Amino acid sequence: MDNTIQVSDLTQGYGRTTVLRDINLTLTPGTILALIGPSGAGKTTLVATIMGMLKPRQGTVTVLNTAVPNRPLLARIGYMAQTDALYDSLTGAENLQFFGTMQGLRRAAMPERIKYAAGVVNLQPDLKKPVQDYSGGMKRRLSLAIALLADPAVLILDEPTVGIDPELRQQIWHELHALAASGKTILLTTHVMEDAEQADTIMMIRNGEAIAQGTPAQLTAQYHVATVEAAFLQAGRDQDAHRRND
């Protein structure tokens, strides 16, 4: 089976600063990967590189068998950025319509797709309100709905659950699992361990390095701990010890 996302020996940075070193990552269709790591670890930089917004400094990234950056590929990826890029003066429905058109959705398919995407994030009752009247969590939900609109093969979600209450978070996870079961590939970043535990695989990034990678069960077994959070803390201590010895 072809890999949906393949990152090989990636080194990335800004100017003279190196932010990511030797990152290797493989994602197959129908799987969910969570990237976890402290603030500034390099998660968004990795996501931006996979999206083709940053050219790999070293190494290669392919998505759907196409090397990035590649503009046409973007039409096949549903992307939710960390900061919401929405039109404040437009309503939620108008935003969905605008982005749906940008994504090439046919006019006839639009109402059904908007209904579906807004439904996943419980936003139907608020679709007629201007986005400037939305809370932070509502804006995140609208951004997620936009990412889902065109039924993309790949979803890349940068902190999708920030500002989202536990009940809705559960509903969103239910939908993400259903999407994965239908063959979609999902990569998301998060600071929330409960989210990471829902993923098929977790990649832990710290100081620009992938310090551990595996299923939640593999990671807890590897570090002889009960939770993913404890595994993450132990992997971080191991990285510090390695660095002191170098």
Ligand SMILES: Nc1ncnc2c1ncn2[C@@H]1O[C@H](COP(=O)(O)OP(=O)(O)OP(=O)(O)O)[C@@H](O)[C@H]1O
């Ligand atoms: N455009 C930029 N120019 C220069 N440095 C940057 C730029 N964007 C990010 N950085 C730096 O790269 C490092 C990694 O940042 P990145 O946003 O990838 O981390 P992150 O893991 O996503 O953090 P968070 O969880 O807070 O979003 C940080 O030290 C950050 O200051």
